[in-house]
Amino acid sequence: MTPSSKAPAKKPLLFFTSFAGQGHTNPMLAIAASMVQRGYEVAYLCSAAFEDRIKNAGAEFFEIAWEHQFMSPEETANLASMEVGPRRLAMHIVYVFFKGLPMRAKAVAETLEKLRNRDPDRQIICLEDNLNMCTMPFRYGRPLPAGFDKPPKTIGISPVPLMIQSQDTGPFLLGLPPDSTESGRMRNRALNQLVNEGPMRPLIEAWEDALKACGCTVAPTGNPMTALFTAYDASFMLCSPSLEYPVSDLPGTVQFAGCLPRGKVSSTYEYPVWWPEVTANARGSTGSKKIIFVSQGTVNMDWDELVLPTLQAFAGRDDVLVIATLGFYGAKLDGAADVPANARVVDYLPYDAMLPLAHVFVSNAGYGAFRHAVMGGVATVFAGETEEKLEVAMRGEWAGFALNLKTQTPSPEKLRDGVTRVLNDEGYTTRADELRRENEALDCLSRIEKQIKRFTE
Template sequence: MARILVVSLPFAGHVGPTAAVAAELVRRGHDVTGYTGAKYRGRFESVGARWLQWRAAKDYDDARLADTFPRVGDGKGIRANLANFTDILLGTAPGQLADIAAAGPFDLIVTDQLAFGGGLAGEKLGVPWATVAVIPLTLPSRDLPPLGLPVRPATGRLTRWRNTALWQPIKLAGRLTVDPRVARMRAAAGLGPAAVPGPDGLYSPHLVLAQGVPGLDYPRGDQPAHVHYVGRLAAPAGPPGDLPSWWPELAAARAAGRPVVHVTQGTLDVDPDDLLRPTLEALAGSPALVVCTTGGPPADVLGTLPANARAAAFLPHDHLLPLVDVVVSNAGWGGTLAAVAAGVPMVVAGATLDKPEVARRVAWSGTGVDLRTGTPGAARLRSAVTQVLGDPRMRERAAELGAKLAAAGGVTRAADLLEGLRR
């Protein structure tokens, strides 16, 4: 039995995969501690792990980020993205290191890729450590353009040269801005320069557990040997819990040949004017049954619903998605993996953080339509949903990649690799 620390930023999309890995490690008899914010304490304790509180690291509620980090504001735009990186990701890392060092010793640290303090602790304490990629891999590759550019992966020598040229100004900007901050953070922890510059140097050099599979994520001909795609990291589906009274309408709609469209904005960007209300407007009066989740706010925040729409704050995806024909979302990676795992094609509208990158992967993989905006109008949404419903190739492709996600092993494969790192 090993004493294992699982580190997660207190965001729902980060806690889901890390808590699932923790549950599998507990099932195998390891002594597991989950280190995350107070809001998600129960997610780790409910699977039999201990909980380590954020003390030196500034804790926060992911639904109210601006209360703790005012510069994040409404989470939209370049300034908000920069504040998210500097104030939350970099800003809380030294406190994470202090909390982990005070709670040790541990035999193994498993850290969310964006919880930078977990990796620093692994280095500082001389403990084997692994990274869990909760968003698509950001590791640079000769086959890929820089993050944020709407350019597809390289297909030959010319496009690799293109990528090399595109990377040069990005690397220069990183050397002037990100690298000094990371270097100061490492120096304050008593660590020397990173082997790899920038935030990518905070991936584990021992083991990276990447969610997804090639074909959904971009191919990398130079992928390091310690990077492993493990599919979707999620706990096995349990009982659905309390369901709304209208739940039987889902099966009835499918039986009657009516399409079921699920629209969600996840749990972070939950302004209903971005996607929920435009989708309701787009599909009002159509044959579809539209099922909305608000990601936290009460369902009545949407006001009076069209006759063909139903809403709830949350619904169990593992039970909902098999009854759905199309998912409309803002391209969170966890939700995208869940949709593909269920073989459901998508319409995605991503604008913040990693979401445009996820949206581009959805379109590139053939599993859906990327609207290339976070605030699409009703007409574009109606056209995209109609396109997906009318193109069986997208559902077939989602089913194909869903089977590959399952075959990649999920938490079972992840735990095997982690136990191998200990040997």
């Protein structure tokens, strides 16, 4: 056979894995589905809860046992008793991510062995959400899976804001704006040292213990928050640089892919009977009402925090239509009989259907909601403090498309004032649309594929 008549080489097999939570797996599934459409074969390791969606995306499903990954009641209570800040974040990562890492890493190694045995000569490239960390142990000397003489190339996808320790920013979750002045860098250096030696110390120790339990032979150095982004051959932020604080010491492995594109609403989704009210008053229409859309995401079910106060804030207003989604099918709002006449509540409403039509989005600042708001081009009011939400809200305000209420539990009055301020200032909507166009131009999925091609042997 002449060189010109050789059969084309197979594309690498893409091995995806993600932590089995909506905020971690949803973006990875979108990427996996796109790669399938681009002609790649995809194998995906995740919990059984995502089996149908993974198969529907065109990927081969591999199951990981998940019953031992949940926090115990004692851990949940301990976490809830802590004040929002670095110590609570540290213990959240310990309980949720590091505790189960040895089991997850073992499942990844076993799945890689199966894939290699099935096609010994085919290159495998790993993509995972970087908080899953299952390929990280290979960086620290964990024995390679059978059939591998070198670690597979790895690509980390971040479902969270940039959490590295930098000379230009304070420690994550202290809620400090960036400061790259000489005095600011002195502040940042001192605070990072204090945090590492204090509230973050349990996280560093848990990181060391988890890697040791994974069979690693090289002791980690530095900070685990930074390692989340540097333990991969390439790491992608799912946003544009304008949505992150600028840092002069950004690791060379970290790239900005842009936000994922808006998804298509499923053809099987049944819109609520009142949906014509939304389209008649949508942003850009000649309708007489402003649409306020409120959501607490897919995890927080304490409707008193944000959903109910938002409904109360605009009760009786003829010029406002409030739309609330509870985040998942079957969710119910206690006291539904008290829903104001100008409000509509639904268990599940896709962001990609609603956000481009809303005038203002009210959110508790999950990072998925943040990215969806950008791609919906919608001015936003954030009210969130737990997990990464404090930092997400700050980034939304810093980028100019959102107002940060700086609380997890705003009163109806505070919400009314905040939403009114955003409605009356066209700068928020203008900036939201600028960021939407900026992120669309980056073409997130093509950027990730280009990295795959660079790693292809």
